Amino acid sequence: MASRSALPKRCLRRIRLFHRHKLVDIGGGHGRIFTEILKRNPQMHGILFNLPHALEGARKAIAQAELADRCEVISGDFFVSVPAGGGTCMLFFAQGEATHS
Known part of the structure; x- marks a missing residue:
């Protein structure tokens, strides 16, 4: 999903996670949405979970956003x-992006 991880900023402003302390981004691509949410929620730590x-x-995106101390990157397959x-899991599913037989 790395190619489709751009989300309009107006949508990001509507995501309210003030009382959440951990976010797991499942299939998080290159982490663009993930890092934006963490930057807007300084109390939050996160896990970005994706294929290798x-x-x-x-x-790279996490390091550029200076969030490495609050993030963990884990390799895996969410079908498994x-x-x-x-705490809070996030999955943006773009139609046609995933196929499972």
């Missing part, structure tokens, strides 16, 4: 399992 091919871009211990 997207992780380098995610680590997702990380345990997360």
Whole structure:
């Protein structure tokens, strides 16, 4: 989903997570939405969970946003399992992006 991870800023302003302390972004691509949400919610820590091919871009985006101390990047397949211990899970599912047989 790395190619479709741009979300209009007006939508990000409407996401309210003031009382949340952990966000798990499942299939988070390169982390653009994830990092924007964490920047807007300084109390929050996060886990970005995605397939191995997207992780380098995610680590780069997290480092550029200066959020490495609040983020963990985990490799995996959400069709198999997702990380345990997360508070709020986020999954943006773009039609046609995922196929599962």
